[in-house]
Amino acid sequence: MQLTSFGLPAFIEDFPPTSLDYANLSNRWTIDVNGWIQQATPDPAYFFYNPLDVDIPRDTAAALVSWVAFSGRIDQFYSSTPPVSPPNPYRLTQDQIYQLADTGYYIAAGQNTTFQDIPSQLCPQATWSGTLKTFGPYGPRGWMDEYCEWTTVRNGDSKLVRVDFACENPEYWNTLWKVSPEKVRSLYEFTLNAGAPAANQIKVALDDLVLKDANGNPVIDPDTGQNAYNPLNKWNSGPIAMRDGANSYGGVMHLTSTPNTLQTELGLAGAATVQYQPPGGTGNNDAQALICCGNYGQEYRHSDPTIGQTVNQVVGGQYAGVPLRACLANPVGLYIQVPDPTSFAFGSSITVGIDVPADAKPIDIYQVVRGSAVVVDPVTGQPFGGNMVLHAVVQIPASWLAMNPNLTLADMLINSQPIQWGGQIANQFKIGLYARPLSANQNPPPAPCSSTTPTPGAPLQCVWAALWNAMSVINEPCPTGAQMPLTSNSTFIAPWLPANGSSQQLVLTCNPTTEPLTVQIQLADGSGPDPSIAVTLNSATATFYAVPGNSYPGNYTALAITVTVASGTASGLRGIQITSSGAAMSLPAAVYINAG
């Protein structure tokens, strides 16, 4: 089966499939995903395939890789019962852990306390006796770093009434906005109101979602000529959703923690195909040793070590018994796996038939709002071996509230405990992705551990200057007070450069260097510079931000460049290269040439 385009996450149909908007979105999404796969492709490239370039046999099933949605790092760095050694000095109770995960704060000795410092050195294991650093990821809910973020709604008695869980990648919503801001607005409103009582319904205005500059003026997205999208807008920021008429704010529509991007997920998968040889003789059986060797993600997450080790074993042969090639299965995405219904129960305050309908089931409080529990894999014609839920809500159903309006989630049990925290629920389900292994005709070569030393001058990300300039002056809120600009929530969506001879202003970030640089756009085949595309380096300034996908901000260089694409240049993704000290370093699929 030859793939010609990438499906939207969970094959969702936010537009009618026959509409022009759907076609436009599908086209943009295919360009996006194709570019990120190019960026993710390691050396050797053979073991990480691009689904657009290979024939996939009809019987090739996808494999679910899943991990617990609750933050493994919060458990590891703060819990009195961390999952793996070493223990931490904070030793929080389970209730404090849930407070921290739901709000960014916990009560200790009567004081509101936020994330305390954690070890700087995490390999071969966390070293608490060494230097400590501020907990990250930063941002308004950056700690939800397992590709799942949630917001809670509480009533006037502080009882939990609703939890929204989302695993949707930010890139999809940025792309959808480019096609139709109004569609984004209407989906926000529909999703965040789904099943909510009338008193908790919100109205989402288009202006709520628009990126504003320092003067409060809308920023124009050069891709569309329309207002740009603010990924950390009023309705998609922080862990709290207040529902109080005109004072309402908060919610979760897509991921915002800086490492929670689809581009990074693909990058992790690509990097993990390399057969690193960690010291100690444990092969790739020890996920911590492997991630320390491969440097492809954050240690102690539930997600990154699991994803990396799984991909590594798929390629290495430990997974299936023979070496395979790997890539994420179409539709590429991150997906909520539905929880075990037997974990849920009615509390003692609920009498079936009186407080809830006679046919009510405890699991009715779990509602799928976007995506689906069952999605058929077009490759095999069979359902995927897991779920493709994009947005789930846990709340008391309206039919129950009609019988007893006082019910809250505290009247329900999860593993015999009243539901008081969103984190209790997040501990019960998993987030997953689907990999599709293909047969390989060679054994993967062993590779030494990856270097942690950044290459000076290496290109990192290319963004429209208009967006960069506006986002770079906005600081993201964070419980620890750690500073980080909104550029950390920009994306790797390639700027669409018109092939009409006009000058376009971009910012290219790179690793700091003291050497002189030149910047060029590569030819379509990834070889040397394209002479028909002029690049002018206007300035180089220091910048501090988290490259999207990274867990922490760092010091980089922002190169302001002007790019002019000659008329007649063919459409397509292009890499960008920086030449420094005679060496060329490239970022594949950095821009998209739009011939119109």
Added chain:
Amino acid sequence: MIEMYRRTLVASLAAVLSLGLGGPAVLAQTASVTNPCSAIGVTQVQLKPVLPAYFSTAMKNQTAADCFAWQEFIYANWKADPNNPGLPDPNAQPSSFGTPNDTAATVWESFLSATQVFSQPAARARTAWMAKRPVVKMLTKLSKLGDAVLNLASIGQAGDGKWITDQRGVPAFYEIRLNLDEYAYITTNVFNGSDLATFAGQRACASQPGKNGRGGFNLPAGNASGNTDVDCLGNVATYGQGVGAIEIKAAWVALPADGSLNYRYKTSLAQYTLPGGETVQATMGLVGLHIIHKVPGANQFIWATFEQIDNDPDDNNGNPVAPTLPANPNRKASPGYTFFNTSCNPQTDTYYHCVPNTLPGDACPIGKPPTPGCFPYSAPMQITRITPVDSQANSVNGYAWSLQPADSVFNYYRLIDVQWPNSSSPVPPKSTVPLSTGDITPSSANRIVANTTLETYMQTKNSCMDCHQYASIAQPSRQSLVLRAGRYVRRVLIMGPNKAPAATGNPAYASDYSFVFPAETRQ
């Protein structure tokens, strides 16, 4: 537009038939049994003596772990090679798997008993593996750790050291066996003449700094999947078959002398010793089996547990109901529960008043007049299963049964549950208790994993790892002989959290999750 979750998944629950007491509920019969172990990389359950030897990332879900466990069960219960203890008989045919009344040793029964490993001088222990196994088992342990009573009070746990008694009035008996890999690790790591069956040997091993972060007290995981094992010093070493350490704990009951139930039990000839010293020869039936196995990718072990299906009903919040069992056309009707009387009368059950899972108090003294309030070993107990077997385990049970010969006794055994580490990592040298759990799954916050014949009284409190992370090497100062109900037991103190063992100069070095070491070490 909201898709209610129940529309898609709860339908499967509707297939469960809820029956009353008296026999197992049966899932709706299906035309063919779906293989739940068919996903790529998942251990295939097959009627062959194949031992799964590593736990890849493909196994990191409950169904896959259940498949792994069932295949281990088949391997462990394959007829043993009479000439090679610990290995399956290559001539045994699948059609003979579980033939009723076959009392020949299975693979796990040909492992060496922990008592044999720990009760002999080091030099003799090194040759013990090849010693001929007795035809008649000697069963003396009335609790799973025999005469050792682990004092776990410091970690909020109680109940170990107690017995259970079946409806025929005979206590269950227990045995512990170790495979060749673990035996080899114990007997070949020798320090000044002391192997790891001794206090001194364990201390010397556990205090080694190791090399490259490996070594110390670290049982072998085997050499599958590119893994290399190391000795206490951290040097590369191979132990036994290179399949990883396996510990077996088994629970047995005496079957009716007329042999009427032999068709539904794995049987063994045994001489059991009652608390008063009376010995009885009987055909014993296996009622519970733990298999813990350390493999690459599961340094925190795979903890699998099985039971005979007639043991007890599900508790169902105090309203016992028959357990839900997948369909099996080869299964004959239940003769009743082994550890539960559906007609129990609280007026006549003067000891337990028919209250399920009641922890007995002090046992009545043997050969003396009963003391007030004592509990005789012969008083039958009411035992129920608090956490029902989940749907994943049942799906694998149904499939595994579909592979059995029609008359196999293993049509009457079911997987209860499996705990597996989601974040496996080797135990570093010089580790002290508590060890990390390796993100053990399911955690006790999700559900308790317990065998009703082996953790009868802990079903609401602890899963395997909740206790085993506190398993430490044996220290003489933590053992004492105490008189309990007229017989001596060895009281073994287990260090809990927030203790300061280092201050005593005797760090509570961990024994790699194994209670065999603190419980069995005597020298």
